[in-house]
Amino acid sequence: MAVHDGPDPMNAAAIDDAAQALLSAWDAAREQATPRLSSAQLNALLAVERAEGVNLGGLAAELHMLLSSASRLCDRLVASGLVERAPGRADRREIALYLTPSSRALLAELRRVRRLALAVTLERMSGSGRAALLRGLSEFASAAADSNGATASARTA
Incomplete structure (x- = not known):
């Protein structure tokens, strides 16, 4: 009898398939709330x-891109009025990035649309199914955060 050290690969495949439905709902909400933003621009706003x-x-570093690419992306966000540049607090020669009221409103609208779409789908589930999903996703998020922290620590070491 074989001993398994990790999760069943069939479970990972089933979760991968199910996650596609969640990602599709997320993408539809993103397209509805922020149609003028690319995924890279939205990711940059979320990182800021x-x-x-x-x-x-x-x-x-947060976006895993070259400094020159991040600079061009930031230039586009500043030109659209979604990000502000300001002198850094610790080092005045350094430029710090901040969201504008416009980008805060945009992100709030994205979350509102996304949560509404999720609520419609969650309503179709049983109470026990919703509870199990929340429990599982909360544990998944915690494990992912632990994993990302370990990865970040290894990169800086």
Whole structure:
């Protein structure tokens, strides 16, 4: 009898298939709420939201892109009025990035549309199914955060 060290690959495949439905709902909400933004621009806004005052190098690292690519992306966001550049608090020569009221409103609308779409689907599920989904996704998010923290620690070591 074989001993398994990890999850059943069939479970991973089933979760991958089910996650596609969640991602499709998410993408539809993104397209409805933020049709003028590319995925890269939206990811940049979310990164700046998570780390207000991040510098360009930090943004590039967060988005896993070259500094020059992040700079061009940031230029487009500044030109659209979605990001502001300001001198850094610790080092005035460094440029910090901040969301504008316009981008905050845009992200709030995205979340509103996304949550409404999710609520419609969740209503079709049983109460026990919703509870199990929430429990499982919460544990998944925690495990992913632990994994991402370990990955980030390994990169900086």
